[in-house]
Amino acid sequence: MAVYTDITESELGAFLRDYNIGELLSYKGIAEGTENSNFILHTTGGTFILTLYEKRVDRDDLPFFLGLMDHLAQRDVSCPLPVKRADGEIIGELAGRPAAIITFLEGMWPRRPTTAHCREVGVALAKLHLAGQDFPLQRRNDLSLPGWQRLWDGCRERCDEVEHGLEAEVSDDFAALEAGWPADLPSGVIHADLFPDNVFFLGERLSGLIDFYFACNDFYAYDVATCLNAWCFERDHSFNITKGAALLAGYQSLRPLDAAEVEALPLLCRGSALRFMLTRLYDWLHGPDGAMVQKRDPLEYVRKMRFHRQIISATEYGLQQS
Numbered sequence: 001m002a003v004y005t006d007i008t009e010s011e012l013g014a015f016l017r018d019y020n021i022g023e024l025l026s027y028k029g030i031a032e033g034t035e036n037s038n039f040i041l042h043t044t045g046g047t048f049i050l051t052l053y054e055k056r057v058d059r060d061d062l063p064f065f066l067g068l069m070d071h072l073a074q075r076d077v078s079c080p081l082p083v084k085r086a087d088g089e090i091i092g093e094l095a096g097r098p099a100a101i102i103t104f105l106e107g108m109w110p111r112r113p114t115t116a117h118c119r120e121v122g123v124a125l126a127k128l129h130l131a132g133q134d135f136p137l138q139r140r141n142d143l144s145l146p147g148w149q150r151l152w153d154g155c156r157e158r159c160d161e162v163e164h165g166l167e168a169e170v171s172d173d174f175a176a177l178e179a180g181w182p183a184d185l186p187s188g189v190i191h192a193d194l195f196p197d198n199v200f201f202l203g204e205r206l207s208g209l210i211d212f213y214f215a216c217n218d219f220y221a222y223d224v225a226t227c228l229n230a231w232c233f234e235r236d237h238s239f240n241i242t243k244g245a246a247l248l249a250g251y252q253s254l255r256p257l258d259a260a261e262v263e264a265l266p267l268l269c270r271g272s273a274l275r276f277m278l279t280r281l282y283d284w285l286h287g288p289d290g291a292m293v294q295k296r297d298p299l300e301y302v303r304k305m306r307f308h309r310q311i312i313s314a315t316e317y318g319l320q321q322s
C-alpha cells in the first residue's frame with residue numbers, strides 16, 4: 001500500500017494551521033498508488049487529498065507539477081486544484097517530506113474501460129495538450145531514450161530471470177528505437193502516465209484526471225501512444241481496434257495529428273511500451289523501496305512491444321485519416 005510515511009494527528013493539525021480549509025474531522029491513508037503517500041482529509045471546509053512526496057519525486061519538480069494542475073484547472077481541464085496556504089504557497093513540509101493539499105475529485109477509475117471511455121480519454125488528452133500550450137514552466141522527460149537506457153543498464157543482466165531471451169529481444173528494440181526515434185514532432189506539456197487508474201468517470205462521463213507526477217515536455221503523439229497502450233488492449237492481450245479508433249477520433253476531434261505524427265505513431269507506441277516495461281521490470285527485479293506495493297507485470301508490456309513491432313501503418317490502430 002502506498003503510505004510510506006505515517007503522520008500523527010497533532011502533526012497534521014499543526015500543518016493544517018497554515019491553510020484556510022477549516023478544522024480536521026478525519027483522515028485516512030489511501031492504499032492505491034505507488035509513488036507517494038496519499039491521505040484523504042475531511043475538514044469542516046470539505047474533502048481534500050494530502051500528498052507527501054517520497055524519494056522518487058524530485059522536490060525541484062513540484063512547482064512544475066502543482067503549477068501545471070493549477071494552470072489546467074483554470075482552463076477547464078478537470079483536474080485537482082492545489083490548495084493555497086494562507087501565505088500563498090502551495091508546497092509545505094510534513095513529517096520531513098514536501099507536502100501539498102489538492103482538491104478531491106468525485107468519480108471512479110474504470111476497471112474495464114469501454115469504447116465510450118476511450119473516446120472520452122482521447123478528447124481529454126487533446127484538451128490537456130491544448131490547455132498546456134501557454135504553461136510557462138518546462139520539464140524535460142527524464143523517461144525518454146537516455147532514461148530508458150539507464151533503467152536497462154540496471155536490469156539487463158538479470159532480465160532473463162523474468163523471461164528467457166528477453167535480454168536479446170529488448171536489445172534489438174533499443175537499436176530500432178535509437179535509429180528511428182523522431183527528432184522533431186509537435187511538442188508541449190504531456191501527462192505521460194494517463195492510465196485508467198489516473199482517470200475518473202461518473203458513469204461514462206469523464207470527471208477528472210489525476211497524478212501529474214510524470215508530466216513533462218515531449219511529443220504530443222507520444223502521449224497518444226501511451227494512451228493507446230494503456231486503454232486499448234484487452235485482458236487477453238489483443239489490441240481492440242474499435243477502442244483505438246474511438247480514442248484517436250476523440251483526440252482528433254480537438255487536435256488532428258499531422259502527417260509526421262501519424263507516420264511516427266507505431267514507433268512511439270513501441271517506445272512507450274518499452275518505457276512502461278522497463279519501469280515495471282526495474283521494480284520487479286529491485287522492488288520499490290520499503291513498501292508493500294503490488295508489483296506490475298513487465299511481461300504485459302513485452303507483449304505490447306511485440307504487437308507494435310509488426311505494425312506498418314497507424315490505420316492498424318484504428319486511425320481514420322481526414
Ligand SMILES: Nc1ncnc2c1ncn2[C@@H]1O[C@H](COP(=O)(O)OP(=O)(O)OP(=O)(O)O)[C@@H](O)[C@H]1O
Pocket residue numbers: 002030032033034035036037038049080102103104105106197198210211212213
Ligand atoms: N484529487 C483526487 N481526488 C480523489 N482521489 C484522489 C485524488 N488524487 C489521488 N486520489 C486517490 O489517491 C490514489 C493515488 O493517487 P496517485 O495516483 O496520484 O498516487 P501515486 O502515488 O502518484 O501513484 P501512481 O503514480 O502509482 O499512480 C488514487 O488512485 C485515488 O484513489
Ligand SMILES: N[C@@H](CCO)C(=O)O
Pocket residue numbers: 034193195276279280296
Ligand atoms: N502507470 C504505470 C505505473 C505508475 O506510473 C504502470 O502501469 O506501469
